[in-house]
Amino acid sequence: MSFLRAAGGQSMEQSQMAANLAMAEREMEMMGDMFHRLSQLCHSKCISPRYLEEHLSKGESVCTDRCVAKFFDVSAMVGKMLSDRGEAMAAAAAAMPQQ
């Protein structure tokens, strides 16, 4: 973030701004990563690897729609389980060696 660095002394607003931007950037990156994973998973589940046709078949289209819906359901479920465990999650992070 070169323009931030250029901006001499870091005032209160500037560091707030930097924090906002950093968060927006991270959010964008996370969205991109999620979309990538989702696409990969649903491609594997729904697209036949024989490629006799360049269009999505009816079956492939419907499968894709359902796959996306289920992916979000599973994501929400896992997210809830992890936050319910709160500490267990911290434990999982603590199982991470050498902090």
Added chain:
Amino acid sequence: MSFLRAAGGQSMEQSQMAANLAMAEREMEMMGDMFHRLSQLCHSKCISPRYLEEHLSKGESVCTDRCVAKFFDVSAMVGKMLSDRGEAMAAAAAAMPQQ
């Protein structure tokens, strides 16, 4: 790029230099990533996972050569298709959620 930062006011040449370096660095990184993917793909296609021998067999060697050639052909073909669609590619990027 700490030495660039150290260099007080950013003159025209300096920012040009930074841009050159950044591009060279990115190019190097891309080359490394491509080589890694290529090696992985051709290992999967050509190397028998039984490892009875430490040398490449004649068949594995020839397979590897052809695999590399085909990888570049497929890469070029995909690259051409994507740039021909130009906009379709932009569409693919636009399919990326919420920019």
Added chain:
Amino acid sequence: MSFLRAAGGQSMEQSQMAANLAMAEREMEMMGDMFHRLSQLCHSKCISPRYLEEHLSKGESVCTDRCVAKFFDVSAMVGKMLSDRGEAMAAAAAAMPQQ
């Protein structure tokens, strides 16, 4: 490392400090990556993907213990083979755990 940048002229101790921190950070990141790979590999080797039960079975537990032991053995073996050959390779092996 913004606080380092803030710290005006870079004294000898400061650049030493930066180097120490950078190394500690890299070490931490490497540990995290290694733990991730190890977990993934041993999950594939030991955990049945049918999930009829939420607890680790006796067999899965024992398998996991042995899997971790074997992973370290293979890592050490590969590290030794790489450092025995070539100098460029040796740098990598030296950076690795199991020094």
Added chain:
Amino acid sequence: MDFSHLSQQEQAHLQMVVEQNQIKESMRIYNTIVDRCFTDCIKDMTSSALSPKENTCVKNCVNKFLKHSERVGQRFTESQVLMQQKQMEEGMAS
């Protein structure tokens, strides 16, 4: 994502970041397509040239990949909108 809470200067900077992101995203799509279509279509290593069959397979694979991504993108966006509405309603209710 809603960025209306950002200042004008922030939005200008974000614009630049978004563009860099798109380049990176395009590279990722390109690499993903090559990996997927190479893996699925290239089976025959008796020649170093692509066979007509492999050629057709790669073409279909690329087109199908893009159509699939587009469809996933549509569903993805819809889900995001739904989730945001739900969050807003919950916000109102409380």
Added chain:
Amino acid sequence: MDFSHLSQQEQAHLQMVVEQNQIKESMRIYNTIVDRCFTDCIKDMTSSALSPKENTCVKNCVNKFLKHSERVGQRFTESQVLMQQKQMEEGMAS
């Protein structure tokens, strides 16, 4: 890892880095679990809602994943300790 050779200021900074690392690590664990449990448990695409069977499978998958990680973590830490002891002994001997 032993960080006692770092200065106090370094340790404060490291603390911050460690925290950021934990967030990144948690995200990685979350993504890995979703990918693994989705791949292993979601087989039936005749409906867009999770079946009771899929539901149970995901629950078991998540819990088993966490227990497995914990066990790997224990063995991992033990191995690290052993290696460090060995290194110290070798250091003494020389």
Added chain:
Amino acid sequence: MDFSHLSQQEQAHLQMVVEQNQIKESMRIYNTIVDRCFTDCIKDMTSSALSPKENTCVKNCVNKFLKHSERVGQRFTESQVLMQQKQMEEGMAS
């Protein structure tokens, strides 16, 4: 890659970047080998020690991996050179 258009100072900096890159690259190779050889060679979990058969398998796997990488590298470099020549010729022709 041709870097002759860079200034001397740029080349010195690039040198450093190249070295850091090599370390990262070496780490990636090391990790890739361990993952591949562990996956392909370690099948038997009835003991926590490597069997002689597993031992031999890992040795062959590592050596074969390196020989394969080397061969891919040769073909890769040749292709790069060919492509640059082609680009130069096209540049001349236009």
